Amino acid sequence: MKAWLLKDFGLDNLELGEVPVPSPQPGELLIKVGAVSLNFRDKAIVDGIYEPHLVPKNLIPVSDAAGTVVAVGEGVTRFQVGDRVNSHLYSRWIDGEPGPDEPAWCIGMPLPGGLAEFMIIHENSAVRAPASMSDEEASTLPIAALTAWYSLMDVGRLQPGQTVLVQGTGGVSIFAAQIAAAHGARVIATSSSDANLAKVKALGVSEGVNYRTHPDWEQEVSKLTGGKGVDVTIDVAGGDGLNKSVLATKAAGVIAQVGFLTGQTTRLQLMPLIFRQTTIRGIAVAPRTAFDRMNPFLDLHGIKPVIDKVYSFDEAVQAFQHLARGPFGKIVIKIAG
Ligand SMILES: NC(=O)c1ccc[n+]([C@@H]2O[C@H](COP(=O)([O-])OP(=O)(O)OC[C@H]3O[C@@H](n4cnc5c(N)ncnc54)[C@H](OP(=O)(O)O)[C@@H]3O)[C@@H](O)[C@H]2O)c1
Structure with missing residues (x-):
């Protein structure tokens, strides 16, 4: 089969090659991959800045895939x-709390990913793809949508009528806005761009705050909620901005710490955290059972992923380059027709 192989770190070393079609072992599915979508993680792996010591030689990258079962193991x-089916990043995290070594069993690194004509997924980690979505659409779900779903529904225990804050207009935040709005919640979004705020308002966001023109965006969020703060915040920015998320979130509210776009370390002011009794919960995607619950919700509410561009299989390098430029919505690579 044709597969993209990471010969060494750097996009120049991502090469299209030929490898044997894998054969499904007991409990495994052979999937004809329809499409994959890209996440920051995939780019960081290719660039050699994401756990480089764990990256095997000739890795087939990319975790997020949708396709069709063409053979099954015993x-x-x-x-x-x-x-x-959809692939699921944490292939051994099925339900409940994560185990101590989940990252060792991730699809797309260290396990082979979906940037190939075929891939293996264990039946326990496969998820039925939404019937209402094409493979291109379904391929966007495993990391970005599932992280948003788990943060809102499982960790945030979001109720209709509550208010959610999403930061920026990237993959996780757009899905979070769509899911929260479909669930009957009010969504406030921040962005560096008024044009992007206008776009996410069409997807269910009620109010937008430009964090460039309003560096004290947490005060704007506070005003929009009558001084109370939002019920659930999805923090993708990280860094010292976490202090602002604490102030934008209601007393005893929940911050789902998803990202680290502005920095992997933070100097946290403890007194506001203590007085507001905020829960800050680190998020690393979700167990498979959350994915099983999300897909019927997406079908029921007719939620369509926002895709910036679909590339052909031969254009994988251009797709990675587009991701690096910062798309609005997801970048997809179509593999089979
Ligand atoms: N922990 C997990 O399970 C998990 C899962 C998925 C992703 N992540 C992480 O979450 C982060 C976001 O992922 P993604 O896939 O949504 O990324 P993405 O699609 O690349 O989104 C990036 C967007 O974030 C916004 N942004 C950047 N800096 C910001 C800031 N200082 N304040 C507010 N918004 C800011 C920008 O929106 P505007 O252009 O509108 O300003 C930008 O377009 C990344 O760090 C990623 O690694 C973690």
Whole structure:
């Protein structure tokens, strides 16, 4: 089969090659990959800045995929040939709390990913793809949408009528806005761009705050909530801005700490945290059962992923370059017709 192979770190070393089609072992599914979508993680792996010591030689990268089961290994019962499935990043985190070594079993590194004509997924980690979505659309779900869903529904225990704050207009935040709005919540978004705020308002965001023109954006969020703060904040920015997220979130509210776009360290002011009794919860995507619950919700509410551009299989390098430029919505690579 044709597969993109990471020969060494750097996009110049991502090469299209030929490798044998893998054969499914007991419990495994062979998937004809329809499409993959890119995340920051995939780019960081290619660039050699994401756990480089764990990256195997000739890795087939990219974790997020959708495709069709074309063969099954011995003893498979959850799926059959012809089923459409999603990959799930944390292939051994099925339900409940994560184990201590989940990152060692991630699709797309260290396990082979989906940037190939075929891939292997264990039946326990495969998820039925939404019936209402094409493979291109479904491929956007495994990291960005699931992280948003788990943060809002499982960790934030979001109720209709509550208020959510999403930061910026990237993949996680757009899905969070769509899911929260469909669930009957009010969504406030921040962005560096008024044009992007206008775009996310069309997707269910009620109010926008430009964090460039309003560096004290937490005060604007406070005003919009009558001084109370939002019920759930999805923090993708990280860095010292976490202090602003604490102030923008209600007393005893929840901050889902998802990202680190502005920095991996923070100097946290403890007194506001203590007085507001905020819960800050680190998020690393979700267990598979959350994915099982999310896809029927997306079908039910007719939620369509926002895709900036679909590239062909031969254009994988251009797709990575587009990701680096900062798309609005997801970058997809179509693999099979
Ligand atoms: N922990 C997890 O499970 C998990 C899962 C997925 C992603 N992540 C992490 O979450 C972050 C976001 O991921 P993504 O896929 O949504 O990224 P993305 O699609 O690349 O989104 C980036 C967007 O974030 C916004 N942004 C950048 N700096 C900001 C700031 N200081 N304040 C507010 N918004 C800011 C920008 O929006 P505007 O242009 O509108 O300003 C930018 O377009 C990344 O750090 C990623 O690694 C973590």
